[in-house]
Amino acid sequence: MHDFLDFVRGPLFRLTFLIMVLGLLRQVVLTGLEIARAIRRAADKNIEYKRVMKTTAEWLLPFRRMNRLHPWSGYASFLFHVGLILVPLFLYEHIQLWRSAIGFGWPALPKTLADFLALTTGITGLYLLGVRIADRAARFMSGFTDYFLLLLLVVIFASGWMASRPFNPVPYDTMMLIHMLAAELLFVLIPFTKIAHCVLFPLVRLSSEAGWKFPPEAGEDVVLTIHGEVKPL
Helix, strand or coil: CHHHHHHHHHHHHHHHHHHHHHHHHHHHHHHHHHHHHHHHHCCCCCCCHHHHHHHHHHHHCCCCCCCCCCHHHHHHHHHHHHHHHHHHHHCHHHHHHHHHHHCCCCCCCCHHHHHHHHHHHHHHHHHHHHHHHHCHHHHHHCCHHHHHHHHHHHHHHHHHHHHCCCCCCCCHHHHHHHHHHHHHHHHHHHHHCHHHHHHHHHHHHHHHHHHCCCCCCHHHHHHHHHHCCCCCC
16 A cells, blocks of 8 residues: 555656646647637737736636625635645645655645645535535536536545544545545646636636637628528618
């Protein structure tokens, strides 16, 4: 068990981390090329970059929208995403893994704060999973991948938090194996699922802005696509 855990922490971690980085880099390059192509073909090449940056910031810090419609879900989603970003990057034990994979590290969060964020992320993840199951509209818009990814994230945070607890009923090596394998599965899935938006989100707003700058004769092409040839009156 211990030898297999060393393999998971070492070579397998580096391999899955490399797959994630290369996969996300591919997504960024392809998205950037599509944006450049859309701007090059656009009739109006005046992109309001300041408005795009402002809209992106408003979506990243959605304090104004969290009180609308489903405030509890809004707060839970915000806390979930905060932990989702901070804990993997700034937990001391994680930084040691990053250091072994890329050769350098950075300052870590205080252990108490990191533990609190990990626990909060697991609890809010369970809450969001329950909402997705119970709410008819959310259930209608959700597929298997949505449930699986959310459950996988809950397992990662719950197993990581439990592994460091003295009251953990599961042996430490077993719990860490669950934690590491689940996290490395996520590494492989990230570039090929909607979780890639964690990197692509700023580009998505710019892509949307560029996409509405229709190329010349786009209106006629849309009419032909929808209605076929239209005879003049």
